[in-house]
Amino acid sequence: MSIRSTELLDWYDRAGRDLPWRDPSVNAWQILVSEIMLQQTPVARVLPVWTAWVARWPTASATAAAGPAEVLRAWGKLGYPRRAKRLHECAVVVARDHGDTVPADVETLLELPGVGAYTARAVACFAYRQPVPVVDTNVRRVVARAVHGRAEAGAPAATRDHADVSVLLPDDAVAPRFSAALMELGALVCTARSPDCGQCPLSSCAWRDAGYPPSTAPPRRVQRYAGTDRQVRGRLLDVLRAADSAVPGTALDAAWTVDAAQRDRALASLLADGLVERTRTGWYALPGEG
DNA sequence: AAAGCGTGGAC
DNA sequence: TGTCCAAGCTT
Numbered sequence: 001m002s003i004r005s006t007e008l009l010d011w012y013d014r015a016g017r018d019l020p021w022r023d024p025s026v027n028a029w030q031i032l033v034s035e036i037m038l039q040q041t042p043v044a045r046v047l048p049v050w051t052a053w054v055a056r057w058p059t060a061s062a063t064a065a066a067g068p069a070e071v072l073r074a075w076g077k078l079g080y081p082r083r084a085k086r087l088h089e090c091a092v093v094v095a096r097d098h099g100d101t102v103p104a105d106v107e108t109l110l111e112l113p114g115v116g117a118y119t120a121r122a123v124a125c126f127a128y129r130q131p132v133p134v135v136d137t138n139v140r141r142v143v144a145r146a147v148h149g150r151a152e153a154g155a156p157a158a159t160r161d162h163a164d165v166s167v168l169l170p171d172d173a174v175a176p177r178f179s180a181a182l183m184e185l186g187a188l189v190c191t192a193r194s195p196d197c198g199q200c201p202l203s204s205c206a207w208r209d210a211g212y213p214p215s216t217a218p219p220r221r222v223q224r225y226a227g228t229d230r231q232v233r234g235r236l237l238d239v240l241r242a243a244d245s246a247v248p249g250t251a252l253d254a255a256w257t258v259d260a261a262q263r264d265r266a267l268a269s270l271l272a273d274g275l276v277e278r279t280r281t282g283w284y285a286l287p288g289e290g
Numbered sequence: 291a292a293a294g295c296g297t298g299g300a301c
Numbered sequence: 302t303g304t305c306c307a308a309g310c311t312t
Contacts, residue, residue: 038308045298045307079296083310116310136308156309183308192306193301234296273295 001147001206005170005178011201012181015188019043020051022180028102028127029063029094030054035119036087041078043187049078061100063091069286072275073241081237081275085287086114104128117158131175133165138186139179143168145190149206151215232256232266233275240276246285 020026021034033053037046053074057063063071068088075084090113094102102123103109109120117135124130140153143164165182169175189196197208207213235255239247256263267284270276279290 035308040295040307040309041297042299042307077297079298080309082295086310114310118309122308134308137306138308187308228294230295230297237296269295 001149001204001209003142003146003168003182003202004204005174007201007203008181008185009174009177012177012184015201016181016184017043017188020047022126026054027058028104028123029060029091030058031127032090032102032115032119032123033063033087035122036083036090036114037078039083039119040080045078049074049076059100060091060094060102063088064095067288068274069289072237072286076241077238082273083114085273085275089113090115102127104130106130106132125176125179129173129176131169131172133162133169134179134183135161135165136183136186138183138190139165141192142182142186142190145195145207146202146205149210149213151207151213152217154217229262229266229269232262233270236263236266236270237275240284240286243285246279246281246283246290248283252284 071088106120106124121132121134124132125134144150144153239255277290
């Protein structure tokens with residue numbers, strides 16, 4: 001089963017969100033920033049951070065010059081701060097090695113820190129209008145349902161996923177809009193939890209034709225958070241973001257008192273990730289400001 | 291290749 | 302309240 005591009009594109013023109021990074025005036029670097037921020041993070045939370053971010057640092061070189069600590073602070077509580085660290089590293093590479101211009105080809109994009117299979121293609125497609133398949137979790141779900149008649153996508157398999165979407169992609173000129181529309185359909189209508197099939201613009205859907213069979217996948221392991229090292233890392237980083245310079249170890253101790261061993265482990269992993277540095281005097285700081 | 295990595299809104 | 306999940310990447 002295939003997807004008619006005209007009905008999908010008509011729906012997108014009518015119902016698609018007016019997201020700021022979709023504006024034609026937005027440059028490739030700013031699109032890259034949006035894609036990194038959107039990794040595993042809802043649009044609503046990215047919106048205000050991205051808007052302030054690109055106003056402050058419109059280019060890769062401006063971001064690189066800001067330094068990793070300020071970038072980590074501006075990232076705020078978007079989550080997964082390793083993304084912010086890598087985004088700064090990415091800015092350094094783009095500014096230094098690519099003349100402050102984001103590469104246009106997927107292969108080169110893939111070499112950038114924090115840029116993987118999805119983000120590389122998203123930038124090539126949305127910033128440079130290339131007809132490459134852009135496969136995120138939304139697209140995988142829409143294809144699983146509309147094309148394969150299954151409630152959920154299987155485990156990610158890049159080669160097969162790209163091939164699946166490649167056969168759907170229309171003519172070059174509309175490919176970027178088609179990919180944006182596919183993602184938008186997954187985000188707004190063909191959602192994970194409660195798909196709104198009554199609002200679906202697609203006239204053909206293998207999942208519907210099959211009678212909406214439920215998922216046969218084994219239940220996913222719950223992603224625990226409370227009391228994990230992740231939460232402790234978040235607390236420790238919170239302290240350092242709020243401070244404007246290095247803090248003594250006791251300040252970090254106070255951020256997690258229930259389990260000192262866990263706190264030490266979290267701090268060690270932050271140091272290993274380069275998200276925290278130890279100063280000459282044995283205090284702790286965000287990278288580059290000790 | 292499975293696991294680790296933040297955070298908060300919705301139900 | 303607890304569970305699910307949101308434009309993934311890296312090792």
